[in-house]
Amino acid sequence: MTASKMRGRIGYAAGLFGWVALPYLAGSVLSWQTFGAGIGPAFFPPAGVTVAAMLLNRRSLWPVIVAAIVVAELAVDLRYGAGLGTSAGFALANSVEPLVGAALVLAWCKGPPDLRERADLARFVGGAMVLGPLVGGVIAGVTTAITTGTWSVIEILHWWAGDGVGVLLIGGPILLWRFQFRLLRARMLETVLVLVAMAGLTVVSFRLGIPPALFLLPVMAWAALRLDMIGAVLCGGALAFTANSMANAGYTTFESLDLRAPGQLAIAQVFIAVVVIVAMLTAQEAAGRVTAVQQRQTERRERARLETLANLGQLLSCALTQNQIGDAVLGQVINDAGAQALAVALVNDDGTALDWLAMGGYPNFAAYQFHESVALDESTAATDAVRTGEPVVIRTVAEYRRRYPDNAKWMVASGGAAVVSWPLTAGGKAIGALVLAWADTQPLDTAQLAYTSAVGTMIGQALVRARVYADEHARAAVLQAAVLPTSPAAIPGMDVGVSYEPADVEQGLGGDWYDALELPHGQTYLTVGDVVGHGLPAVEDMAQLRSAGRALAFQGLAPAQLLVALNTFTRQASNGKFATMAVAVLDPATATLAYASAGHPPPVLRRAGTGTVIRLAGAHGPVLGPVERAWYREGHIEVCDGDILVMYTDGLIERRGQDIESGMARVQQLVAQWSGDEPLPAACRQLTQTLAPPPRDDDVCVVAVRFGAIDVNGSADR
Known part of the structure; x- marks a missing residue:
């Protein structure tokens, strides 16, 4: 280990010690002075700090946490007059307690718990909140018995309840913070009001002797429904702090029970814990139902987008002029995309300005402002997309005002709130821009941008066809060059080689295609396909299927799901009416390759360690197009450093x-x-020359991918 890494580890350990010891000291002092009611801590917040620290740090750092507990516990106990033996026993109890709780929760949850999941919440309650504090309470009870000579179950109950509620109300928010702090930040005022209302109503309930559930449960329910689980547990924390402070001041709500004061305080903590857990379960149920509704809405939107892509593909395949393309886009996209306005602009022949091909949905004064053209050197969303070749994504009016202050007045006046300007490309060069505008603030998430990309790709392809439609060969050649690069784009952590040989050597046109694309979250999409026929119809089908496949892959569809969606698209939008295709998606998080085939020859995988070649024939289904409601089998296989995947078309x-x-x-x-x-490009060419030398009856496409290193956590070495 290098000196710098050693210093970093020592520094982290020292910081962890401080982050545990300081809150522990503060919480312990608060417990003795404010939550003890004269008989010792009834609500012990440090219990939540310690167990959360262990759950969020690797086991090799647990001794640091234990050291912080021991130092802080001895300091506080000795300060408040406890003997050294008693202090040592309490330090042991408060060290063993989180060790037992954290170890059980980690074993049951297979890692840090996600309290948003009901099963993980139950395991957290059972291990960290019940069993851990129970063990600590028994050790503390033995310590007290040795010191005083008397044994008391009530004392154990007192300890167990106070530490258990501390685990729930302090450890819970710490574990939920990384998942839900954005919700609190978005509703900061509401959060403060709920916490103040809970504290105030608790004071009123204790002062007037009114049953606490009468006032507190509605507030707790509001927190659960509006602020999710973290709101419910924070609201419970406000209840615990206030209720125990009132008990310390002499106000109690369980004095009618035939129990000594420690027992009454323990019952009060159990009451608080039950209220909070019920509120957390309510929040889970509400969140689950909201998620289900959102998923159904998302599915409906995705189906509508796929239908739009299919319909747009049909319309654009028949559009042979730029005006026809503009009319098709306006009629099909503007409503189905949810956008309120749309514009398509093309670079003029001189390359100095953008001419508006189509514009719809804008107010008349805004359309008149840009009714002719915009110079490329002006700063606008459309011109920036063309000059840089990158999409311009603006989600709010404030963001638009920062980027384009000179044009912000037109954005505000036309009622726009979000804008996407997507470059239209041909042969790797920007030839125009697609602009979509929304009247409401938009998330512009991966699905929306993937849809916009697919529309932009289709428009770009249609514009290429329109510019050269008089010459079929020229049109097909340009279209194929625009969507099928001669060499694959570089993908970090992978070595990709391609060999593409059309059957028609003179014209160089065919229906075979390949794709190697880096997806969000580090995944990689790999595919080869073959459409029926040659010439312009085959190239058109190839371009549409390749683009639609990309869009579906960007939406996160697994190979089998992707082929199901693409099968519907093929029936509605292709000339040949059917195609074959093999799809594979590498997930570096699991070092797993998922694959599926639609009537296509199975890929092969060469193992780096043994040289063995495996045929991936376990996942198959019908060809794309003819079969309604087709179903595809999906296979999975683990890959290792140096493994080579070879995909090919049937011409080989x-x-x-x-x-x-x-x-x-x-x-x-x-x-x-x-x-x-x-070198994989040379290997692919040699494979083609050996098995399919000219003259050929069919196109041949071979793709070979050598996977980079996969680390122990399952991530590709990048």
């Missing part, structure tokens, strides 16, 4: 007089002969 293995099985076996044999570290 189909020969007159040779069955397909022989061709696939020949692919496995040749890939098995690879050394494992050869």
Whole structure:
């Protein structure tokens, strides 16, 4: 270990010691002075600090936490007159308690608990709140018995209840903070009002002797429904702090019970814990129902977007002029995307300005302001997208005002709140921009942007077709070059090689395609496909399927789900009416490759360690297009550093007089002969030349991917 890493670990340990010891000291002093009612702590917040610290840190740091507990406990106990033996016993009890609670919760939850999940909440309550404090209470009871010579179950109950409620009301918010603090920040005033209302009503209830549930449960329910679980537990914390302070001042609500004061205080803590847990369960139920509604809404939006893409694909496939393209986009996209306004702009022949091809949804005065063209050197969302080749995404009016202060007045006057300007490209060069505007603030999440990207890709493809439609070969060539690069884009942590050889060598046109695309969260989308036919219709189908596949992959669909959605798209939007396709998605978080096939030859995987070649034939389904409500099987396989995935189209293995099985076996044999570290582009070309030399009857596309290192946590080495 280097000196710098050692210093970093020592510094972190020292910081952890301070973060545990200081709150422990403060909470202990508060417990003795404010929550003791003259008989010792009834509500012990440090119990929540210590167990949360252990749950959120690796076990090798637990000795640091125990040291902080011992130092702080001895300091406080000795300060308040406890003997050294008693102080040592209490330090042992408060050290063993979080160790037992954290160890049980981690074992049951397989890691730090997510209290938003009902099962994890139950495990947290059972391990950290019940069993851990119970063990601590028994040790403290033994310590007290040795010191005083008397044994008392009430004292154990007193300790257990005070520490248990401390775990719930202090440890709970700490564990929930990383998941839900944004909700509190968004509703800061409401949070403060709820906490103040809870504290105030608790004081009133104790002073007037009114049953606390009468006032407190409605406030707790409001906190649970509006502020989720963290609001409920914080509200419970306000209740516990206030109720125990009132008890310390001589006001109690359980004096009618035939119990000594420690027992009454313990029952009060149990009452608080039950109220809070019920509120947390209420919050879980409410959150679950809200999530279900949101999921249904999201599914409806995604279905509508897929239908829009299919319809737009049909319309654009028939549009042969720029005006027809503009009309199709205005008629299909503006409402289905949810946007209130839309504009399509193209770079003029001189390359100096953007000319508006189509514009709809804008107020007349705003449309008139930009009715002709905009110089490319002006600072606007559309021109920036064209100049940089990158989308411009603006979610609020304030953000628009910061970026484009000169045009903000038109944004405000037209009632706009969010804008996306997406570059329209051909051959890697921006030729225009698609602008969508919303009257309401938008999240502009991955799904919305993926939809916009797919629309922009379709518009770009249609514009390319419109510019060269008089010459079929030129149109097909430009379209294929626009959507099918000659070499794959670089993907961190992967080595990708491609060989693409069309059957028509002179024109270079075909329906085979491939894609290698980095997805959000580090995943990678890999595919090869083949549409029926050659020439312009095949290239059009290839372009639409490749773009639609990209959009679906960006939405996070698994391979089998992606093929189901693409099957519907193929039936509605393709010329040939069917295609084959193999899809694979690498998830570095699990080092797992998910794959599926729609009537396509199965990929093969060469293992780096043994050189063994595996045929991934366990996931298959019908070809895309002809089958309604098609279903596809999905396979999964773990991959390792240096493994090579080879995907190919049927032109590599189909020969007159040779069955397909022989061709696939020949692919496995040749890939098995690879050394494992050869340049993949050259290896793909050699495979093509060996198995499918010219003249060819069909297009051939071969993609080979060598996976980078996968670390112990399952993340790709990037």
